[in-house]
Amino acid sequence: MIQQIPIEKILFLDIETVPQYEKWEEMSLAEQHLWDKKTRWQRGEEVSAGEFYLERGGIMAEFGKIICISVGMADKNDSLKIKSFAGDDEKKLLAEFGEIFNSPRLRNVILCAHNG
Numbered sequence: 500m501i502q503q504i505p506i507e508k509i510l511f512l513d514i515e516t517v518p519q520y521e522k523w524e525e526m527s528l529a530e531q532h533l534w535d536k537k538t539r540w541q542r543g544e545e546v547s548a549g550e551f552y553l554e555r556g557g558i559m560a561e562f563g564k565i566i567c568i569s570v571g572m573a574d575k576n577d578s579l580k581i582k583s584f585a586g587d588d589e590k591k592l593l594a595e596f597g598e599i600f601n602s603p604r605l606r607n608v609i610l611c612a613h614n615g
Contacts, residue, residue: 504609506573512612515567518556523549534562564589568596572608 520526526534535548537559542551557563567585574580584596599605 506577507575508608509572509611510605510608511571512610513569514565514612515569516557516563517566518552519562519564520556523552526552530562565592568592570596570599 523531531548534552534556538548538551538555541555542548552562566587566589567583569581569583571579571581582599584592586592
């Protein structure tokens, strides 16, 4: 089935995330409590909530933020076009990506993403 999809109809997508805060101590006490409660079963007794935040905070949506979105598409000539949206302002980054993603050229494309 996948062999029947024209390569120029596939939008390759990758999103990079990081924890919202650089250090555990920068989180509010309420956020620390929520993180502790959410991750207790994953980290077990041997890893502190703060240590686990530095390792995994970026991959949990409510505690992470997007810093880069890269997309790529091949055309009929097998030329690859790549565009990246990067920065510290997640809202601006998503708005810029949204403009491209919602463009008429990308109608009827199939998304291909790592773990997506």
